Amino acid sequence: MISGSLAKRYARALIQLAPTPTQRDKYLQNLADFNAACKTNDPSDPSGERDLIKILAAGHHTLANRRAILLAVLSRLGADANMRKFLELVLERGRISGVEQIYLHYRDLADEAAGRVRAAVKTATALDPTTTGRIKKALEQATGKQVLLDTTVEPALIGGLVAHVGSYTLDRSVRTSLDKLRSNLRG
Structure with a gap:
């Protein structure tokens, strides 16, 4: 190395x-x-x-x-x-x-240099092409760059999605929402 x-x-x-x-x-x-x-x-x-x-x-x-x-x-x-x-x-x-x-x-x-950004999206179930296209379009509008989208399935998320774009992370998964709710109820 x-x-x-x-x-x-x-x-x-x-x-x-x-x-x-x-x-x-x-x-x-x-x-x-x-x-x-x-x-x-x-x-x-x-x-x-x-x-x-x-x-x-x-x-x-x-x-x-x-x-x-x-x-x-x-x-x-x-x-x-x-x-x-x-x-x-x-x-x-x-x-x-x-x-x-x-x-x-x-x-x-x-x-x-090419005005591109890589994004990784994890979902609980496989996305259909229409949904993938909408997510890609939304990320392109948010970043102002061409988005190279990589999608993976992670059943542990239960529902929703987790998107990593550059150094930013957007976590809208059901698992995270439940974890926050559990933490609030305990506190």
Whole structure:
């Protein structure tokens, strides 16, 4: 792992390499694809010991071998040439273990530059497309930005919803209302 401030510096450097919004989003997709490719979903390996990042960061492999693996993966993903050079530099500097942090910081910077905000909405039951659209529209009106909405089902909420938009949280769940009522009755 690398420190958060160092990951931010790498993310800022990468975003400066993107001259257009299209290029910015292409780099974002390249980083997302690489980050996903680095994760193993192997149920026989719950410890994640076979994660690609661990192999790339392992000092007992030569830098040339690790670079060859990195470039092979990026080639298979169809990554941009600048992205290949960037991740090669990250590998050479011994910072490849922080690629997920770099990705997350870069995603935030790219979203900010594009006027987007990510929102996570949890509900007790699955939402139909009409309701999802209304929630997204309401969040866009409230934030003044394009909202990238991610919905999940959490039955423990009983009803209502919990929305996380940026650093703000709106909790209108039945569970929270019942907890507040219980607290008021005890007090």
